[in-house]
Amino acid sequence: MTILIVGGSGFLGSELIRQARTAGHTTVATYATGPGRSSPTAWCPLDLRDAGRMDAVMADVNPAVVINASSGRADWAVTAEGPLQLAMVAAKYGTRMVHVSSDAVFSGAGRVHYDESALPDPVTPYGAAKAAAETGVLAVHPKAVVARTSLIIGHGRSEHERLVHQLCAGTVDGALFTDDIRCPVHV
Template sequence: MKLLVCGAGGQVGQALVVQAASLGYQAIAMGHDALDITRSDQVDTALARHRPDLLINAAAYTNLDHAEAEVAQARAVNARGPGNLARAAASFGIPLFHVSSDYVFSGAPGRPLRETDPTEPTGVYGATRLAGEQAIQTTHEQHLILRTSWVYGLYGNNFVKTMLKLGGKANELFVVDDQIGCPTRAQSIARVLVQLAHRYQLLGSLEWGTYHYCSREPCSWHAFAVAIFEQAVRHGLLSRSPRVWPISSERLPRRAPRPAWSVLDCERIERTFGIVPRSWRNELPHVIQLLGELPARPFHPAPSRVPYRVYR
């Protein structure tokens, strides 16, 4: 089976290409330079040239704070882009898998959020992500939207890699403790998408719609940071851990609001496909170990999402 992966330069996109290859699928990796999903002509040309069996979109504008000022750019990538992909996929008669976000919800604390719960995004990023979902839903019947949260992994910029970089320089860090979510490994998201692609290949169809997938065991950013440093010291990436202090979100103001509650209910994907999420506490050590084994690559702090303050 031939998969065309949009956003192949991002965290989930790179992991998708690796996962697909491990199962013997041909993954056509298309980053922004190769395919601008905001350009419908480029989307049509890519599908006509490569004739994939399945289209997977992992491309997104993810800088929350910049999105509040760069509304047009965020809307183009997160809303118009998925709409272009859905229209093209429908015209070529192939399914579209799309990675979306927990930020489509308001973040009001309570029980884990189900796919049927009201979506009430509080910022431009969440609103444009929701608009992208709606564009797909109204354009192409054969779609699968996978909402996830707090993505980290080996590739790109993310909270884990930023903490590791700061941990080697800072004596103290203040990290917010009143935002609760489920850190989710990019490789696990990719694995789920490839498993669903395999299921589609075998059956010729799927139960289409929107699904939630994230790791088990909710935690705060502060608790996640503490666990990162514990594992980094254990695996020899850091000689010592900085002191990590909790801080409230109101003491660390940002332009874009962050949900206080980003815990997704994954019962539907487990019930429908038998996909059982793993605990982030079991997956984090593997990521830390692999990061220690990989050649050092330059990267920048995760743009605007990392809720911390550094004291040297």
């Protein structure tokens, strides 16, 4: 099937392209600032703040499933509103959707483990935007999958792994959190 990977130039998106193609699927990947190094895949520019462009890409690619692996950090228009717009377009075309969310929707206050039924209680602007996106996506596209992942690492290539190695090597200044406990998953 054809899979549209929004944010295909990112860390997770690149791995999604690789695994989808290994499994025999056709991929089309989007980028905001520049295509990734994953190859071979078709690339197209897409900014999640541009709803008209989203519609055009969906109509052109006609994917069986769209995966939103983009990250706009705490930018509300990208991280909260963008996925909602994408879900509206996916629902319009009857396209299945997987939206990647984050454990950042949780505060961690008073509990250690969360299951799928846990309600968001974000404490950061990023977590609030991710929580808003989850609610919006499922409201307009009830069959969409919202997948909350924790810290993504792998092959030493994630930005967090790189930072740890740079700190250990003394090539950058900085500090790591002591009050932020997460359960890393391999990309």
